[in-house]
Every structure is written in structure tokens, then in C-alpha cells.
Amino acid sequence: MEPLLIETERLILRPLSEADIPELVPLIGDRRVAATTLRIPHPFHEQDARDFLGSAAKENELRLGIRLRNDNTFIGGMGLHPYPEHKRAELGYWLGVPYWGRGYATEAGRAVVKYGFEKCGLNRIFAGHFKHNPASGRVLAKIGMKYEGCMRQNIVKWDEFVDIEVYSILKQEFDSALK
Numbered sequence: 001m002e003p004l005l006i007e008t009e010r011l012i013l014r015p016l017s018e019a020d021i022p023e024l025v026p027l028i029g030d031r032r033v034a035a036t037t038l039r040i041p042h043p044f045h046e047q048d049a050r051d052f053l054g055s056a057a058k059e060n061e062l063r064l065g066i067r068l069r070n071d072n073t074f075i076g077g078m079g080l081h082p083y084p085e086h087k088r089a090e091l092g093y094w095l096g097v098p099y100w101g102r103g104y105a106t107e108a109g110r111a112v113v114k115y116g117f118e119k120c121g122l123n124r125i126f127a128g129h130f131k132h133n134p135a136s137g138r139v140l141a142k143i144g145m146k147y148e149g150c151m152r153q154n155i156v157k158w159d160e161f162v163d164i165e166v167y168s169i170l171k172q173e174f175d176s177a178l179k
């Protein structure tokens with residue numbers, strides 16, 4: 001996927017880099033951020049951030065940092081994990097706790113979905129959230145995704161089985177919503 005910059009009304013998204021690490025680590029290191037995500041370790045150290053950036057490059061994954069346009073504050077991350085042979089990608093995201101509840105994940109999500117369909121040639125973008133994280137389900141519904149179902153006890157998080165709610169949007173649905 002090509003390097004990029006995505007601007008929305010209030011946000012700027014660009015590929016995460018080493019320069020983001022000092023701002024990223026304290027935000028992503030909050031236990032409340034790790035608690036409802038599959039791949040964010042806790043505690044989260046600078047080395048985890050470096051590993052995260054390295055693995056993104058290896059897997060050709062889009063990993064964006066999210067900043068506020070007005071003062072450049074780093075607030076979170078969003079990414080697309082591609083499955084090129086099937087023209088699909090998984091959307092993942094997190095925001096620092098002080099920035100929850102202001103519509104930022106929805107605003108960023110809409111822009112990344114648009115980027116995925118218009119610039120990456122994707123046909124399907126999907127996401128799964130922990131059943132006990134309804135805010136994430138709201139984000140997915142608000143960005144136009146449809147609920148597909150529940151993968152029961154699909155993962156183990158901190159020694160507990162967790163149900164995963166799956167949502168997706170297809171290119172044809174994205175296109176017809178624009179008409």
C-alpha cells in the first residue's frame with residue numbers, strides 16, 4: 001500500500017513512524033486500551049512499539065497514527081491488515097482514553113474505509129470487536145458496516161474466552177451510499 005496522508009475535518013492520519021513513539025507509548029500503554037484489543041500487549045514498552053512498526057512493514061499493513069489537526073496532538077492509531085488475494089482487509093483501531101467519546105474513531109474510520117476502497121482496490125473491509133465493547137460496535141455501524149454475526153468464544157484474552165462481533169462493508173455498498 002502506498003504512503004499517504006488522510007485529512008478529515010478534525011484529524012490527520014499518516015503512517016506511524018519512530019518519531020511517534022514517545023507520544024504513542026503512554027497512550028497505548030493504558031490498560032483500558034489493551035483490555036478490548038487482541039494485539040496490543042500490556043504493559044506496552046518502547047520495544048513493543050518498534051516491533052509493531054517492524055511487523056507492519058513486513059506484513060504490508062497500513063498502520064496510521066491519528067493526530068488532531070488543530071494542535072497536532074497524537075490521539076491514537078488505525079490500520080488495515082490486507083489479504084490481497086481476496087481483496088479484503090481488516091480494520092483495527094484504538095484511541096487514547098482522554099479522546100474517547102468525541103466521534104474521532106468514527107471520523108477516522110470513515111476516511112480509512114474510503115481510502116481502502118478508492119486507493120487500495122479493496123472489495124471488502126471487515127472488523128471484529130469484543131462483545132463487551134459496544135462502543136466499538138457503534139463505530140462500525142456508524143461508518144456503514146453491516147453486522148454479520150458473533151464468533152463465539154473465538155479468542156482468549158487474559159485467560160478468558162471472548163465472543164467477537166463481526167461487521168463488514170463491501171465496495172458495492174460503499175459506492176451505492178455515495179450515490
Ligand SMILES: CC(C)(COP(=O)(O)OP(=O)(O)OC[C@H]1O[C@@H](n2cnc3c(N)ncnc32)[C@H](O)[C@@H]1OP(=O)(O)O)[C@@H](O)C(=O)NCCC(=O)NCCS
Pocket residue numbers: 032033034036037093094095096099100101102103104105106107128129130133134135136138139
Ligand atoms: C472503541 C473506541 C475506538 C471508540 O472510540 P470513540 O472515538 O470514543 O468512538 P466514537 O466517539 O466515534 O463513537 C462511540 C460510540 O459508542 C457509543 N458508546 C460509548 N460507550 C458505549 C457503551 N458502553 N454502550 C453502547 N454505546 C457506547 C457512543 O455513544 C458513540 O455512539 P453515538 O455517536 O451513537 O452516541 C475507543 O473506545 C477505544 O479506543 N477503545 C480501546 C481500544 C478498542 O477497543 N479498540 C477497538 C478494537 S475492536
